[in-house]
Amino acid sequence: MPKPVPAPDEATRPFWDAANEKRLVAQFCHGCNRYQHPPEARCARCGGENLEFRPLSGKGKVYSWQVMHDTRVRLMQEYQPFIIAVVECDESPDVWHLTNLPGSVPGLFEIGDPVEVEFEEVRPGRFIPQFRVVRR
């Protein structure tokens, strides 16, 4: 069974369009000079609308993780158990992504391990960012 496909809205569409081109971007607010993710129509901190999408390096680190055994997301149930990790992007502690850490096994990586983005094709031409633990 295929995995769920993202359902972009007006604010998040540029992020998913970039992912479909295998580019990782994040929204940046010029009003308070910081990133925000996930994207929103306005900056959650200053309310400003002067936002742009900037390319990210795709590098980050594992911030936290757990193993999912009982997801309510029906399309993900056949993949159980699977890892759900939060990774923090190198550009900003405000940019977190959820990932399954493809290629990783619990016990063989640690909080703080470096990761790099890769893109998983969940439908033809539709990609989601994933992050893989790397050795630097």
Ligand SMILES: [Zn+2]
């Ligand atoms: Zn702002």
